[in-house]
């Protein structure tokens with residue numbers, strides 16, 4: 001971190017500032033030019049709040065030279081992280097396909113979809129039991145009963161389960177759930193992130209609607225700094241000026257995050273496109289960009305789905321998608 005002092009900063013201002021900075025345990029190197037005095041901070045600057053320094057009267061500007069996230073940072077962990085989920089692995093060249101309905105609606109529905117996606121080659125079953133809906137009048141999910149149905153579907157198919165948790169107080173219901181999903185709207189629910197950091201369960205962390213890459217990685221850092229290294233990132237579309245699609249899938253997030261972090265990256269073609277006909281091309285684009293997998297919504301009767309009907313694939317379409325995904329994934333991972 002580099003701190004540039006104002007021209008009018010006095011010797012006393014400078015000494016006070018250096019003492020303040022040294023309290024964080026960093027070394028301060030002073031270099032005095034004709035026009036400007038610059039302080040170079042060496043050591044762990046993660047605990048220093050840039051905006052507090054910027055508000056100091058003697059400070060002209062503050063520049064970070066290192067990213068504020070450490071545990072999620074590829075610089076300190078060059079190897080890709082591989083997250084073990086049941087009998088499958090996310091990252092490390094594996095193709096992860098989390099498929100299933102937006103919401104668990106009934107025993108018949110979740111079992112039918114689970115068997116269909118398993119037969120087509122999905123590696124995990126997704127399904128929402130606790131639903132974060134934009135409207136309080138929309139279907140809110142089956143809650144703990146929905147989790148029981150997911151457990152039953154897992155027992156029948158062997159597919160590990162991915163399902164969303166919204167409230168740290170619900171953790172008691174999720175102790176045996178394979179992957180806990182944090183939705184886009186909860187990406188900065190820091191109490192939830194901290195509680196999930198105290199477990200060792202894999203977490204699927206979705207990017208917020210208007211979150212930067214750094215904000216996403218800082219949210220991952222919340223989980224990891226509490227001791228849980230099992231974080232999987234998910235790009236699920238961001239809010240832009242475009243209204244044709246539900247959100248705009250940021251495909252660039254995949255190669256950029258790949259560079260910044262060692263964590264696995266999944267894309268969600270369903271909530272980004274919001275339309276069934278976009279799910280296949282967006283899925284393929286994500287894998288082509290180097291994503292470790294997708295999380296996709298599949299329903300046996302989308303026309304009557306209780307949530308997100310227009311974007312859910314029929315099992316037959318999912319089967320076709322699986323074949324295409326494998327082809328693109330193989331092409332990306334082929335030796336040049």
Ligand SMILES: [Mn+2]
Pocket residue numbers: 102103271297307308
């Ligand atoms: Mn959905």
